[in-house]
Amino acid sequence: MSTIRIDNVRKSFGGFEVVHGVSLDIADGEFVILVGPSGCGKSTLLRMIAGLESISSGNVVVDDLVINRLPPRERDIAMVFQSYALYPHMTVRRNMAFSLKLAGAPKGDIDRQVQAAAEILDLVSLLERKPAQLSGGQRQRVAMGRAIVRNPKLFLFDEPLSNLDAKLRVQMRSEIKELHQRLRTTTVYVTHDQVEAMTMADRIVVMNAGRIEQAGTPMDLYEKPASLFVAAFIGSPSMNLIHGRIEDSAFLSDAGARIPLAANAPVTSDPVVLGVRPESLHVGGVGPAFGECRLRVVEPMGSETLLAATLLSGGDGAHGGGENIMILSRVKERYAADTTVRVGADPGEFHFF
Ligand code: ATP
Numbered sequence: 001m002s003t004i005r006i007d008n009v010r011k012s013f014g015g016f017e018v019v020h021g022v023s024l025d026i027a028d029g030e031f032v033i034l035v036g037p038s039g040c041g042k043s044t045l046l047r048m049i050a051g052l053e054s055i056s057s058g059n060v061v062v063d064d065l066v067i068n069r070l071p072p073r074e075r076d077i078a079m080v081f082q083s084y085a086l087y088p089h090m091t092v093r094r095n096m097a098f099s100l101k102l103a104g105a106p107k108g109d110i111d112r113q114v115q116a117a118a119e120i121l122d123l124v125s126l127l128e129r130k131p132a133q134l135s136g137g138q139r140q141r142v143a144m145g146r147a148i149v150r151n152p153k154l155f156l157f158d159e160p161l162s163n164l165d166a167k168l169r170v171q172m173r174s175e176i177k178e179l180h181q182r183l184r185t186t187t188v189y190v191t192h193d194q195v196e197a198m199t200m201a202d203r204i205v206v207m208n209a210g211r212i213e214q215a216g217t218p219m220d221l222y223e224k225p226a227s228l229f230v231a232a233f234i235g236s237p238s239m240n241l242i243h244g245r246i247e248d249s250a251f252l253s254d255a256g257a258r259i260p261l262a263a264n265a266p267v268t269s270d271p272v273v274l275g276v277r278p279e280s281l282h283v284g285g286v287g288p289a290f291g292e293c294r295l296r297v298v299e300p301m302g303s304e305t306l307l308a309a310t311l312l313s314g315g316d317g318a319h320g321g322g323e324n325i326m327i328l329s330r331v332k333e334r335y336a337a338d339t340t341v342r343v344g345a346d347p348g349e350f351h352f353f
Pocket of ligand 1: 013
């Protein structure tokens with residue numbers, strides 16, 4: 001088990017800097033997820049920890065040892081890739097045993113460790129198969145098996161679930177989480193999927209354009225996004241963002257809808273963006289008035305219904321608006337498209353940027 005300190009790490013490719021001085025401390029046993037849009041530098045940061053990419057400046061410190069110049073095989077880190085990177089001509093057993101064999105471990109130890117990992121990952125009946133004879137989820141499990149047999153200091157995952165279908169992704173998500181709860185190995189996991197990040201991480205690090213936008217627990221980021229970027233990135237469906245300004249304890253949208261605010265709303269004459277999560281909007285009478293909305297599209301999803309709506313007027317009744325908003329209703333009710341409804345919200349749940 002290990003701690004990681006990333007200290008002002010930069011990375012340039014051909015004179016072009018893509019990671020701009022990132023600092024991050026990761027605690028022993030922590031499961032940290034790096035998220036962000038394509039190209040934000042999360043894989044590059046992970047690959048620098050693994051030693052697959054050189055560090056242009058700054059330090060990566062594992063347990064008080066600067067590992068910048070250590071070759072990957074001396075870092076005691078196991079990495080699981082999106083592509084699984086299994087050896088196609090080897091059986092599952094040999095794939096899992098490979099790194100231990102390379103390290104010269106005694107055969108008895110290798111057999112024991114492969115067996116233990118196979119039991120944890122439910123691979124015992126598949127040990128004599130080759131990768132081509134496995135499903136995507138099983139291959140992913142073998143890739144994880146190969147990582148855990150070594151009992152490394154750190155696990156690194158680079159978008160390990162991207163090649164799986166939606167259902168399998170959900171299943172593997174909980175398997176990885178369970179594995180972490182069992183082994184408590186310090187883990188850094190890269191994904192662009194904010195749902196994966198929300199459901200699996202002890203701490204999420206949101207990256208944008210080579211920098212950390214915000215780091216915190218999933219609930220911290222969900223409840224207190226520090227920037228518009230994080231607000232828009234975390235949460236599914238994403239937060240509604242309405243541009244306007246604050247005037248006389250109300251929010252006045254650029255299109256003219258007036259939405260009453262709580263007494264503790266910020267006072268500013270600058271342009272602001274009001275953020276409200278789709279699940280904080282309630283069709284019908286719950287909460288003070290947010291406004292009147294025309295329902296455009298109704299998408300029942302079983303336990304919830306997603307509603308695409310247009311704001312017709314703000315809560316104080318004056319007409320104006322026209323903004324497209326999303327509402328997530330958890331009430332069992334049939335909604336009809338092309339109807340006008342009152343929408344309530346607790347102004348305490350509004351965000352301002
Ligand atoms: P994705 O989710 O698409 O994998 P990412 O956040 O992991 O994105 P990186 O792969 O870390 O992003 O890439 C960060 C930036 O560095 C991108 O602009 C990318 O084009 C650039 N980059 C990555 N690897 C190289 C390389 N070997 N040579 C030049 N530029 C690179």
